[in-house]
Amino acid sequence: MLSEMLADDPAVTHIAVVHCETTTGILNDIESVGRVAKSCGKKFIVDAMSSFGGISLYMDDLDIDFLISSANKCIEGVPGFAFVIAKRAELAECGGRARSLSLDLYSQWKTMEEHRGKWRFTSPTHVVVAFAEAMRELKEEGGVVARNMRYTANRDMLIRGMEELGFRALLPDELRSPVITSFLYPEGVGFDFTDFYESLKRDGYVIYPGKLSERNTFRIGNIGDIREEQITGLLAAVERYVKRLENEAPSLCA
């Protein structure tokens, strides 16, 4: 069993897991991973980059030692800093361990503690102001639960609409994250990703290419101040591309 293998291996000191894995769009079961990590006495690190603020999680319940996220994902701030939520006792043990000058979490924390919130290097002032505003808007929306409901409703509407246009999501429902979805290339219709991408972009929508080695996929993300009308608009743009493909299909076959 995994927990026995881990318990027997002192070389493994920490277990890290990505919560919302954006390559595929999988929402990993951090609760189970955390339970295994803790049952064999390992430190537990969660990459919550694209889940924190958009998916409820409880640090205490999950006994997370370090959680990492950033200003520009589900909190809906602008890019510019990442942050770590950590157990003080664990962080206190990290002094002198950093292998780079700037990526030194302990020193950053110390500086902030000792100088009333001062940043170690030049403060990203505009980003901090935007973050404070984003936090205010998150609260105004009804907090993480309300935001999760909006993201989930948008994702569901997106998948339903894409399926009606002949696309299929890569993952089964129970594995899907609410913030990014991988779709398979449709088969036998002359689909070309670059062409598809450029067509959507001309209509004002930017999507992501896939990154999987085994399957041909593309991804559509829906983090951000996105509402029903943006999903409707995107689906209309996808439909225009599909219609064009259908009209061109005879000449492709000729």
Ligand SMILES: *Cc1c(COP(=O)(O)O)cnc(C)c1O
């Ligand atoms: C977005 C993301 C990153 C990178 O975040 P940046 O804000 O671009 O630094 C890393 N991991 C995951 C899981 C992400 O979703």
